[in-house]
Amino acid sequence: MQDINLHLITTDPVSLPACAEKRITLSVLRLDKIHPYVSGNKFFKLHHYLQEAKLQRKKTIVTYGGAWSNHILATAAACRLHQFHSIGIIRGERSSSPSATLQKAAELGMELIFLSRDEFNNQKRNPRYDNEGCYYISEGGFGIPGAEGAASITDHCTKQDYTHFCCAAGTGTMTAGLIKSTLSHQQVTSISVLKNNTQLETDIQQLTGHIADKLSVIHAYHFGGYAKYKAELIDFMNSFYRQTGIPTDFVYTGKLFFGLLDLITSNYFPSGSNMLVIHSGGLQGNASLKKGTLIF
Numbered sequence: 003m004q005d006i007n008l009h010l011i012t013t014d015p016v017s018l019p020a021c022a023e024k025r026i027t028l029s030v031l032r033l034d035k036i037h038p039y040v041s042g043n044k045f046f047k048l049h050h051y052l053q054e055a056k057l058q059r060k061k062t063i064v065t066y067g068g069a070w071s072n073h074i075l076a077t078a079a080a081c082r083l084h085q086f087h088s089i090g091i092i093r094g095e096r097s098s099s100p101s102a103t104l105q106k107a108a109e110l111g112m113e114l115i116f117l118s119r120d121e122f123n124n125q126k127r128n129p130r131y132d133n134e135g136c137y138y139i140s141e142g143g144f145g146i147p148g149a150e151g152a153a154s155i156t157d158h159c160t161k162q163d164y165t166h167f168c169c170a171a172g173t174g175t176m177t178a179g180l181i182k183s184t185l186s187h188q189q190v191t192s193i194s195v196l197k198n199n200t201q202l203e204t205d206i207q208q209l210t211g212h213i214a215d216k217l218s219v220i221h222a223y224h225f226g227g228y229a230k231y232k233a234e235l236i237d238f239m240n241s242f243y244r245q246t247g248i249p250t251d252f253v254y255t256g257k258l259f260f261g262l263l264d265l266i267t268s269n270y271f272p273s274g275s276n277m278l279v280i281h282s283g284g285l286q287g288n289a290s291l292k293k294g295t296l297i298f
């Protein structure tokens with residue numbers, strides 16, 4: 003497996019007419035560059051879990067996810083690197099044509115166990131493979147160690163330069179990490195990719211331990227729900243790539259940039275804002291789209 007290389011992270015300024023018009027600068031922290039399919043933020047979120055598993059002398063990491071889960075694949079890769087056995091518990095029946103994500107996870111040595119939706123949800127609460135040697139990581143890496151790992155994302159930029167840190171949210175773990183690591187006057191804007199996830203603010207609070215004044219969660223850009231999309235999103239991703247050379251994924255970062263540019267256009271961010279957007283990776287998931295949908 004190709005190594006994960008944190009030296010490849012860059013901060014790319016993007017110049018778009020919408021930003022220039024509102025006198026806003028926008029830079030992108032390119033966590034997507036660290037590996038072709040180990041999703042940027044997942045690598046950071048897994049760090050403390052794997053350290054803890056090592057300290058507890060566990061041999062096996064067990065975690066949960068869907069057929070196209072970035073978290074499943076990142077866990078498989080991280081376990082391979084750290085010499086853990088890994089078990090992925092997958093939502094839904096085994097398919098005769100497994101997703102590219104699951105094929106790669108299996109190639110990396112992950113053992114895959116398929117459960118029906120009901121069984122899966124049950125399992126998440128009462129792990130059945132509960133034995134001495136196993137260390138459990140919850141779906142999406144949600145948890146305080148995950149947030150602490152995500153907090154170190156800002157070590158890879160000149161933190162004091164920005165007024166706003168922006169990211170996509172699934173479980174909210176990365177958002178919680180940014181709340182922890184940014185300075186008190188800096189704002190964190192989080193774009194939720196799930197439909198009506200009214201739990202999200204509470205979940206984030208649970209990880210940070212307090213209500214953060216600096217946090218704004220935006221629920222308006224889910225495009226129908228998790229992993230749902232519309233032609234408008236795909237068109238945006240293609241045109242964003244043409245204008246900036248930055249590829250995005252349709253589950254997280256496409257919705258993130260779409261939402262941020264829409265918010266910029268509607269004067270949501272004050273003129274003079276200096277925004278850092280976290281490109282959290284996830285590009286491998288685009289393989290689930292029909293060939294030719296995206297130009298990159």
Ligand SMILES: *Cc1c(COP(=O)(O)O)cnc(C)c1O
Pocket residue numbers: 041043044072073142170171172173174175176177251254255282283284285
């Ligand atoms: C998992 C993921 C997120 C969401 O992170 P959370 O910590 O669950 O909110 C964002 N972007 C990408 C590319 C991801 O894979």
